[in-house]
Amino acid sequence: MQTNIGSLDRGLRIALGLALIGAALGGWIGPWGWLGLVPLLTGLWSRCPLYTLLGVHTGRSG
Structure with a gap:
């Protein structure tokens, strides 16, 4: 499978996902924080x- 997420996009997704999951575990935002799994997993898979x-591709072309 070809990746379609660049390194900056990937890093931001992972950071946002971890922050949302952490906030859910801490009880600050409730169960909606578990939606952080989506950006976390897409960031880890780079897809x-x-x-x-x-048809979006945020990585380097070439």
Whole structure:
């Protein structure tokens, strides 16, 4: 599978995902924080299904 997420996008997704999950575990934002799994997993896999559907690629071309 080809990746469609660049390194900056990947880092931001992982950081946001971990922050949301941490906030959910800490009880600060409730169960909605578990939605942080989505950016975390797409960041770890460097692949976003929505980007594929929209034809978006944030990585280097070439």
